Amino acid sequence: MIHDLLVRGVTVFPGSEHFEFVPGINVVVGGNDSGKSHLLKLCYTVAKWSADGGRKSLPEKWAEEQRLRKDLMRVFASRGLAGLTARNRGNAHAHVEASMEGDGVPEGMGNLVFDFQAGHEEEGLSIQEMPKRFLNVPVVFLAAREVLTIYPSFVQVGSRFPEFLDGGSWDLCRYLDVDAAAEPISTDAGRVVARLEKIIGGEVVKRDGRFFLQRPGQQPIEMSLVAEGFKRLGTLSYLIRNGSVKRGSVLFWDEPEMNLNASHLPVLVKTLTGLAKTGVQVILSSHSLFLLRELMIQLSEPRNAMVQRKFFGMSVPRGDRSGVKVTWGESLEDVGPIESLEAEIEQADRYLKLSYES
Known part of the structure; x- marks a missing residue:
């Protein structure tokens, strides 16, 4: 810390x-x-x-x-x-x-x-x-700019020209490289993930180097079609599931309320606590x-x-x-x-x- x-x-x-x-x-x-x-x-x-x-x-x-x-x-x-x-x-x-x-x-x-x-x-x-x-x-920065949609481009450009990307977004993409099943998470962390997935209505999954929102009984939804406010919540849920945000980690979050309506903010605060x-x-x-x-x-x-x-x-x-x-x-x-x-x-x-x- x-x-x-x-x-x-x-x-x-x-x-x-x-x-x-x-x-x-x-x-x-x-x-x-x-x-x-x-x-x-x-x-x-x-x-x-x-x-x-x-x-x-x-x-x-x-x-x-x-x-x-x-x-x-x-x-x-x-x-x-x-x-x-x-x-x-x-x-x-x-x-x-x-x-x-x-x-x-x-x-x-x-x-x-x-x-x-x-x-x-x-x-x-x-x-x-x-x-x-x-x-x-792990030290993680969630900036106002979401990266799930542009993750494939970030990975391709960032690996060749990292100096052209802002450091926080490039670092975040590197954390997203880790598969969600890479590490088991604690029961308490699982509760946090459940709250986030309740807001966004499903689970963020990665397939062939791209991210999708998987809702029950539906085909995977491309991230470009997901509501802006849900993308950063989905990012956080994925980072918890892949072990990047865990006990001892430091999470920086710039304006977490951005593009979220007020009805979601009480659950967001429960996530923070x-x-x-x-x-x-x-x-x-x-x-x-x-x-x-x-x-x-x-x-x-x-x-x-x-x-x-x-x-x-x-x-x-x-x-x-x-x-x-x-x-x-x-x-x-x-x-x-x-x-x-x-x-x-x-x-x-x-x-x-x-x-x-x-």
Whole structure:
């Protein structure tokens, strides 16, 4: 798991910001252009870099610096390090400190500290502290873009030209390469899969390098014909079944509510709490008031008392060019007013007033 992250001078964070995550559910709340996706991508990059480094017995520092530099540029789809600095020009500096823990990685043994400089693309990234132990668990990123439909093309193009694809989507396709029957899953994980398959109405299957939705009594449905909101749910169910999302894994999910109607969100929240109970660290972003309220409702229930939770509020004050303001706490109320959420509340008040007057 990723325990904490300190950033300074990275994209929307010109100042120093410190994020402490919990093993359970971490929710990043904010409006458009508040940096939610940037935070998830940065956390994903360092965690995935650590997990991939665990495959090497004696990693060389210079080689790991090059790998981390390439990973940052791939995941952010950036042409250079300059675009990842807060000032995005000249010799701007950025600093990142990350702490990771897990099985075989005790506290303090998975620390990574690095800097990068905008004006020196090849040698601009320097690792100040290398982890003594690397993560040895899958790290998965579910971005807003679904990949089941385009999986065959991703595999063909990505194997030949991986630099042309964003890193998160390419990594996800590699996880999807594993057959669903490759590993048995736990009873608790099976319950999570059952909830997801109840929403989408069937099971995601792979045949001849393509994905289909298999519903009872029907012919397999091509993924291009499946509702957009169901594709990412189907992706997650398949990743659980093939062992890519399991105890100890880290799951990053950018706006899980996207293209889903509100009737499905309570079951989606049960899925998130179920994953946390199985030992998956969940880090998600959202600006859906319905989803956030449903999270608060279900997390307050006794059955979820053991699920650790953390909310991060990210906002850009109007007329303030000093960067993103970050607040945090164990509930939605702790992060203070978020403009996008306040707009939904204000509209609800106006609608109720209209209904009352009519």
